[in-house]
Amino acid sequence: MSEKQFDIFFKTIEVNIRQQTKVKRITLADLAQLIDMTEAGFYKMLSSESIKVKTLKKVAEVLQQPVEFFLKEQPQTEKAQSQYIMPPHEAYLAEPPSVYQKENESLQKQIRLLEDQLKDKEKIIQLLSYRT
Structure with a gap:
């Protein structure tokens, strides 16, 4: 791959990422946060043309497109973009809301368990301090 082809390849990925964030109505900053990047x-990463496949997979998952989507030039017309539009309330979600609800419940249980463990440890410390 020549240097010019290399530049075009990464520019295509960047343009497709930017286009999809607009279609999904999220900012690049939001996308960065959703894929655990600053x-x-x-x-x-975008400016240095050095996106890892692992990162591109995360981007594809969040933007709900196959990885291949980002590797080739996409039509830039309004009509072509409209086929990818999702309802705004779903645009930020990589999974259905029910998955997040279950995860939230699980995390709440873990928090309660950790709080109980902390209280137990504080009691142990208190009891041990009386012994000395």
């Missing part, structure tokens, strides 16, 4: 790191 905003600065995300922009550096």
Whole structure:
């Protein structure tokens, strides 16, 4: 791959990412956060033309497109973009809301368990301090 082809390849990925974030109505900063990157790191990745396949897979998952979507030029017309539009309330979700509800409940249980463990440890410390 020539240097010019290499530049075009990464520019295509960047353009497709930017296009899909607009279609999904999220910012690049939001996308960075959703794929566990800092905003600065995300922009550096785009500008330095060094996106990892692992990162592109995360981007594809969040933007609900196959990885291949980002590798080839996409039509830029309004009509072509409209086929990818999702309702705004679903645009931020990589999974159905029920999955997040279950995860939230699980995390709440873990928090309660950890709080109980902390209280037990505080009691143990208190009892041990009386012994000395």
